[in-house]
Amino acid sequence: xxxxxxxxxxxxxxxxxxxxxxxxxxxxxxxxxxxxxxxxxxxxxxxxxxxxxxxxxxxxxxxxxxxxxxxxxxxxxxxxxxxxxxxxxxxxxxxxxxxxxxxxxxxxxxxxxxxxxxxxxxxxxxxxxxxxxxxxxxxxxxxxxxxxxxxxxxxxxxxxxxxxxxxxxxxxxxxxxxxxxxxxxxxxxxxxxxxxxxxxxxxxxxxxxxxxxxxxxxxxxxxxxxxxxxxxxxxxxxxxxxxxxxxxxxxxxxxxxxxxxxxxxxxxxxxxxxxxxxxxxxxxxxxxxxxxxxxxxxxxxxxxxxxxx
Amino acid sequence: xxxxxxxxxxxxxxxxxxxxxxxxxxxxxxxxxxxxxxxxxxxxxxxxxxxxxxxxxxxxxxxxxxxxxxxxxxxxxxxxxxxxxxxxxxxxxxxxxxxxxxxxxxxxxxxxxxxxxxxxxxxxxxxxxxxxxxxxxxxxxxxxxxxxxxxxxxxxxxxxxxxxxxxxxxxxxxxxxxxxxxxxxxxxxxxxxxxxxxxxxxxxxxxxxxxxxxxxxxxxxxxxxxxxxxxxxxxxxxxxxxxxxxxxxxxxxxxxxxxxxxxxxxxxxxxxxxxxxxxxxxxxxxxxxxxxxxxxxxxxxxxxxxxxx
Numbered sequence: 001x002x003x004x005x006x007x008x009x010x011x012x013x014x015x016x017x018x019x020x021x022x023x024x025x026x027x028x029x030x031x032x033x034x035x036x037x038x039x040x041x042x043x044x045x046x047x048x049x050x051x052x053x054x055x056x057x058x059x060x061x062x063x064x065x066x067x068x069x070x071x072x073x074x075x076x077x078x079x080x081x082x083x084x085x086x087x088x089x090x091x092x093x094x095x096x097x098x099x100x101x102x103x104x105x106x107x108x109x110x111x112x113x114x115x116x117x118x119x120x121x122x123x124x125x126x127x128x129x130x131x132x133x134x135x136x137x138x139x140x141x142x143x144x145x146x147x148x149x150x151x152x153x154x155x156x157x158x159x160x161x162x163x164x165x166x167x168x169x170x171x172x173x174x175x176x177x178x179x180x181x182x183x184x185x186x187x188x189x190x191x192x193x194x195x196x197x198x199x200x201x202x203x204x205x206x207x208x209x210x211x212x213x214x215x216x217x218x219x220x221x222x223x224x225x226x227x228x229x230x231x232x233x234x235x236x237x238x239x240x241x242x243x244x245x246x247x248x249x250x251x252x253x254x255x256x257x258x259x260x261x262x263x264x265x266x267x268x269x270x271x272x273x274x275x276x277x278x279x280x281x282x283x284x285x286x287x288x289x290x291x292x293x294x295x296x297x298x299x300x301x302x303x304x305x306x307x308x309x
Numbered sequence: 310x311x312x313x314x315x316x317x318x319x320x321x322x323x324x325x326x327x328x329x330x331x332x333x334x335x336x337x338x339x340x341x342x343x344x345x346x347x348x349x350x351x352x353x354x355x356x357x358x359x360x361x362x363x364x365x366x367x368x369x370x371x372x373x374x375x376x377x378x379x380x381x382x383x384x385x386x387x388x389x390x391x392x393x394x395x396x397x398x399x400x401x402x403x404x405x406x407x408x409x410x411x412x413x414x415x416x417x418x419x420x421x422x423x424x425x426x427x428x429x430x431x432x433x434x435x436x437x438x439x440x441x442x443x444x445x446x447x448x449x450x451x452x453x454x455x456x457x458x459x460x461x462x463x464x465x466x467x468x469x470x471x472x473x474x475x476x477x478x479x480x481x482x483x484x485x486x487x488x489x490x491x492x493x494x495x496x497x498x499x500x501x502x503x504x505x506x507x508x509x510x511x512x513x514x515x516x517x518x519x520x521x522x523x524x525x526x527x528x529x530x531x532x533x534x535x536x537x538x539x540x541x542x543x544x545x546x547x548x549x550x551x552x553x554x555x556x557x558x559x560x561x562x563x564x565x566x567x568x569x570x571x572x573x574x575x576x577x578x579x580x581x582x583x584x585x586x587x588x589x590x591x592x593x594x595x596x597x598x599x600x601x602x603x604x605x606x607x608x609x610x611x612x613x614x615x616x617x618x
Contacts, residue, residue, distance in 0.1 A: 039473075040473065040474055042473075042474040042478065043473040043474055043478060044473075044478050044481045044482050044485070046481065046485065047473055047477070047478060047481040048473065051473065094439075098435055098436075098439060101432075101435065103426075103430070103431035103432045103435060104432050104435065117412075121412070122412035123410075123412045123413050123484055124481070126407055126410065126412060126413065126435065127407075127477050127480060127481050129439075130403075130407060130438075130439075130442065130477050131472055131473035131477045131478070133439065133442060133443065134442065134468055134471055134472035134473070134477065135468075135472055135473060137446045137464065137468050138464075138465070138468035138469060138472055141461055141464040141465045141468055142465060147457075148456075148457040148458045148460075148461045149457045151457075151461055152450055152457045152460055152461060155446065155447075155450040155464065156447070156450045156451055159443055159444075159446050159447035159450055160447060162443055163440055163443035163444055163447055164348075164349065164351075164352040164353075164356055164357065164360065164440035164443070164444060165349055165351040165352055168356070168436050168439050168440045168443065169351070169352060169353050169356060169440070171436060172353045172355065172356040172433070172436050173353050175432055176353070176355065
């Protein structure tokens with residue numbers, strides 16, 4: 001049997017062998033590429049260290065995996081997606097650095113390690129985030145594997161998903177919602193759709209562009225992406241009340257303690273579970289409309305909805 | 310006689326009528342475009358307000374003016390440069406918002422108005438900067454006036470100039486230099502070359518790409534850009550000791566009070582004046598190697614070196 005990384009064996013009780021191999025292979029691939037592409041010799045040393053520190057901090061690398069899964073599905077060479085995969089992960093990483101800042105969520109730890117502003121200092125963390133965001137677009141523009149036409153299309157998608165109408169806007173809305181005492185489930189879904197959904201969905205869309213998908217395939221990939229983006233959040237909220245503290249790495253019930261708006265609070269545990277099942281069914285239904293080998297994508301959807309950490 | 314904006318009549322005693330008309334025309338042009346392109350209807354209201362607040366705060370709009378001056382020089386239609394001009398100004402604006410933050414320079418005022426984090430709050434200022442940086446690249450990718458090939462070339466230049474090896478790297482070096490007691494004039498020049506020079510120089514390079522310049526023309530534009538970038542900084546340092554408080558809008562001698570590394574401190578007033586003259590001569594010499602109408606570009610160089618505010 002193949003050797004799977006400890007985190008996969010421990011956490012992904014719903015992982016099939018094929019999915020586990022896929023995840024291991026492409027997680028290693030994108031992590032090696034990130035190391036190569038983040039730091040250049042002209043980068044001031046401390047800035048380069050801060051950029052690398054956060055990129056190396058781990059994580060599931062879900063966005064790159066989704067992109068590579070689309071390429072796999074349409075038998076597109078993975079090289080075509082390398083720059084896009086790194087760009088997605090750099091944008092995700094910069095957003096975590098800035099979200100952790102004292103003026104935002106004021107977090108001291110991220111994945112068990114000191115956050116960037118705690119390990120370095122606040123100014124360095126702000127600049128490391130700025131530098132990673134800029135590098136993400138630089139990688140996309142410098143990519144030698146794709147035509148200028150395709151690169152421009154990818155950059156259009158990526159900038160729209162990560163800016164004021166996408167991820168940054170979602171973070172703004174999330175901050176403002178925390179000041180409200182009441183929120184409806186559709187308002188909460190709209191915030192998550194921007195804050196986390198847009199960048200997950202764009203990973204799928206970019207994979208579609210790289211695979212020369214038809215408009216119909218693109219719209220089903222987008223539907224799949226929106227469903228799993230929301231499912232990811234609903235599952236997070238459920239794990240906060242049902243999870244194993246040792247596995248999820250934080251105290252059970254911390255959302256309730258921090259008075260956060262969650263689907264469990266809005267819908268109850270049963271309601272949230274039903275909503276999650278519905279999202280998973282919708283995601284799988286979207287894949288049913290795509291005439292290609294969608295096995296990895298459907299396994300990924302199940303993994304996201306049924307993971308235990 | 311044409312009506313010039315008050316700031317031009319008051320400050321630019323070295324402005325020729327032709328240059329003043331040019332500056333008025335293209336400053337208005339880029340300001341109108343910024344208003345149109347910064348905010349979209351899906352932008353969360355407070356985020357959009359913060360983005361607009363800083364974009365509307367004024368300033369000389371030097372980077373867009375340099376770009377339009379190159380287009381004028383080579384008789385390229387100004388429409389070709391509109392997206393690039395807005396991108397440059399948005400990147401400059403985001404850098405000011407982040408530089409002003411408490412963790413960085415901790416400034417309460419910028420151009421006589423409260424800084425973004427004072428007018429809104431720190432989290433909103435961080436996000437407004439992130440959103441403007443992302444929007445800058447989005448505008449460049451969405452530009453309908455240029456081919457994909459040209460847009461990719463512009464994005465390559467812009468991301469390189471504004472990231473970890475360019476502007477962001479320069480800000481990091483500047484912060485680290487403030488902790489040093491001694492610095493040489495070449496170290497100071499290297500910091501400024503990144504912190505402010507790279508984005509000024511890239512405005513010229515982008516104008517050259519849009520005008521299909523030859524490699525020789527490009528390299529002379531770059532040389533001109535490097536000289537005026539440095540000249541801009543040397544003149545700033547001189548104005549701090551020689552300027553009129555009412556005109557420069559801050560107390561004379563504030564650099565000395567804040568113990569900043571300046572060219573005046575390193576070279577003395579006479580030395581800094583001679584250095585400035587040399588830079589102006591070099592900038593004009595670079596233009597002499599370009600076979601086109603460089604009148605506006607040479608007037609801009611004189612304006613930068615001889616302005617009184």
